[in-house]
Amino acid sequence: MQELSDEKTKDSVGSNTPFTMTDDHSKVAQTMIPVSTCSEECLPGYRRASKPELQKCCFDCVPCSEGEISNETDSVLCHKCPEDQWPKEINQCVPKPIEFLSYKDDIMVHGVSVISVLFFLKSSMILGIFILFRDTPVVRANNQTLSFILLVSIMLSFLCVFLFLGHPTHVTCMLRQTSFGITFSVAISSILAKTIMVYMAFKTTKPGISQRKFIGVKITNCLVFLCSFLQVVLSISWLYTSPPFPESNTHLYPDRIILQCNEGSMLAFSILLGYMGLLTAVSFIVSFLARNLPDSFNEAKNITFSMLVVCSVWVAFIPAYMSVAGKNTVLVEIFAIMSSTVGILGCIFFPKCYIILVRPELNSKKSISRRKH
Known part of the structure; x- marks a missing residue:
């Protein structure tokens, strides 16, 4: 009789174990940001554009305007290159070539x-x-x-x-x-x-x-x-x-x-x-x-x-x-x-x-x- 009671106790303990693991996963899931198209990172060359009708975490990735660059991920603003440089690519400023009537190149x-x-x-x-x-x-x-x-x-x-x-x-x-x-x-x-x-x-x-x-x-x-x-x-x-x-x-x-x-x-x-x-x-x-x-x-x-x-x-x-x-x-x-x-x-x-x-x-x-x- 005692052996049968011990087996039931083990079965009951075994049956409670899965319930405890599921509860831990739910707690971890509550601390993570849900992955969606609204929270994707904006690559260099783009800037964040917020959506007023949605949550603050939702935004669009808009390419920088002509003459501007962004060299950081999730950049809020694009900035212009210095006067002596120009954006050869959307994420990099390079020095402008100098042009005049040169004896070497013209x-x-x-x-x-x-x-x-x-x-x-x-x-x-x-x-x-x-x-x-x-x-x-x-x-x-x-x-x-x-x-x-x-x-x-x-x-x-x-x-x-x-x-x-x-x-x-x-x-x-x-x-x-x-x-x-x-x-x-x-x-x-x-x-x-x-x-x-x-x-x-x-x-x-x-x-x-x-x-x-x-x-x-x-x-x-x-x-x-x-x-x-x-x-x-x-x-x-x-x-x-x-x-x-x-x-x-x-x-x-x-x-x-x-x-x-x-x-x-x-x-x-x-x-x-x-x-x-x-x-x-x-x-x-x-x-x-x-x-x-x-x-x-x-x-x-x-x-x-x-x-x-x-x-x-x-x-x-x-x-x-x-x-x-x-x-x-x-x-x-x-x-x-x-x-x-x-x-x-x-x-x-x-x-x-x-x-x-x-x-x-x-x-x-x-x-x-x-x-x-």
């Missing part, structure tokens, strides 16, 4: 440099030809000194292109616009003086006014000096009041930094270009009026074509300059500088070089007297 810089050097050498060769044949009629026509000044200013204009290339510095930013403005103003002033010389030469062919030739030379030389000096004054005033300076533009493009020259004062830059445009327009008008005057080796027609080229280039430059950004603005200005300078060189000096080198029989006093008769 093939356009190599092309522009080669073209500038070639035309500089051509200008030097023409200057050498004019010095070698300085006593011939075709060189002496319309004041050979003005031709030398014009050729030197053209050579310097080609060299000014290199101030627009490479890493912008304080020196290059201050010199690029002003140096070209002064040299190009000297060139246009020389062209204007040469055109006036055509008119003066026609007037001195009349009897009894031989002294006007000397007066005309003095007037033209003073004209070149005054027109160039005024541009020098404008440039110095610009550099003194609000000089250009290099800057890093981080807002133009989101993924790169543009190294450029800030012009300082756009009003001064506009006045500089406007003065050159005024000289060009006056030269074009005067040369157009003097194109048919009966003078030997009258270059007024060639000057008219050259000024037409210059006016066309710079009129097209204004909308092109305003419609591009970054280093393309510098390329547009370089194209305008080189195109206008090549137009002057080709229209005025190539025909004279053709007469000197290919048709020397036309470069003589007999040919001049035959033309007059």
